Amino acid sequence: MLRRCFQAALRFIPHWPALYQDVVSQQTVGKSLEIWQTAHWNTRGLSKMSLWPFSVKSRDFSQPNASWSAEMQDVYNRYNALCEAETEESGKTGTWRKLPSYNRTLKYVRGGVCLSKIIQSKSRLFTRNIKDLGAAFEYVVFLNQQEKRCVCVFQPGHLLEGPPGHVHGGAIATMIDTVTGTLAGYLAGPVMTANLNINYRSPVPLGSVVVLHSALDRVEGKKIFVSCRVTSTDESKLHTEATALFIAFKMGYLFGS
Numbered sequence: 001m002l003r004r005c006f007q008a009a010l011r012f013i014p015h016w017p018a019l020y021q022d023v024v025s026q027q028t029v030g031k032s033l034e035i036w037q038t039a040h041w042n043t044r045g046l047s048k049m050s051l052w053p054f055s056v057k058s059r060d061f062s063q064p065n066a067s068w069s070a071e072m073q074d075v076y077n078r079y080n081a082l083c084e085a086e087t088e089e090s091g092k093t094g095t096w097r098k099l100p101s102y103n104r105t106l107k108y109v110r111g112g113v114c115l116s117k118i119i120q121s122k123s124r125l126f127t128r129n130i131k132d133l134g135a136a137f138e139y140v141v142f143l144n145q146q147e148k149r150c151v152c153v154f155q156p157g158h159l160l161e162g163p164p165g166h167v168h169g170g171a172i173a174t175m176i177d178t179v180t181g182t183l184a185g186y187l188a189g190p191v192m193t194a195n196l197n198i199n200y201r202s203p204v205p206l207g208s209v210v211v212l213h214s215a216l217d218r219v220e221g222k223k224i225f226v227s228c229r230v231t232s233t234d235e236s237k238l239h240t241e242a243t244a245l246f247i248a249f250k251m252g253y254l255f256g257s
């Protein structure tokens, strides 16, 4: 039964890249569902299959909040201004885009009863599973799709301690994986990290603000090579360097079909 549910859901999932773009560019679930339904469900003759049980608004966890330091807010404003300026000039989506960040990877994908079963579980995105503002991963990602790069402004909180007063290397790796994976995902659809190489050059103080600069190096078939540098906000200090290999996959791979 469960297997049949997954198989039915997976019929929709190959449309992930288009779907994801639709979903992430909208502020509300309702709006995104409307677009998704129009774009995909009607063409598949399934528009009457309304099994989605949620009507809540999606929460974008990358919006400024009270825990953000002045420096975090400044860097956010700088990149956000780029998004807005370019949008105003061209009258359409600019070169830079602020990406929303939810606490589930598939939460806002409409796939009917099968996906809703997955959604009913208690799983949460690792980087968005702590409710205390500022306690762990405070971050926001901006994407420049034309230049195939993105930047992430990251303020690590007190729960991410490794060496006294400084950020755990695993937390830094998590953010590198998240940012490089997000870039690869936006460029190539669903991806899995196959390889992550990290050189830690200087420790990151807890509560400081750093910027992750990620860029596409090359694509070879389903292999996507991405690099990343973690620096201070003025880029004068290099904290970490990394390269990552992502493999594009079909979602059925995760569900055994």
Ligand SMILES: CCCCC/C=C\C/C=C\C/C=C\C/C=C\CCCC(=O)SCCNC(=O)CCNC(=O)[C@H](O)C(C)(C)COP(=O)(O)OP(=O)(O)OC[C@H]1O[C@@H](n2cnc3c(N)ncnc32)[C@H](O)[C@@H]1OP(=O)(O)O
Pocket (backbone or CB within 6 Å): 105, 177, 178, 179, 180, 181, 182, 184, 185, 186, 189, 190, 191, 192, 193, 194, 195, 221, 223, 245, 247, 249
């Ligand atoms: C769930 C969807 C996520 C999608 C995200 C996209 C957008 C969303 C945006 C925002 C969402 C927010 C947050 C998410 C952000 C980041 C995502 C985090 C991602 C992870 O945190 S994910 C968990 C850790 N990750 C794993 O749990 C992977 C376990 N692993 C496997 O599942 C397989 O291993 C797999 C699938 C990787 C490959 O399997 P496969 O069968 O498809 O590929 P295959 O083996 O055929 O290799 C094909 C070619 O890659 C070469 N190759 C393979 N592996 C290599 C390696 N390690 N080093 C060097 N080369 C390698 C081969 O040598 C061959 O090369 P060639 O073609 O030249 O011969």
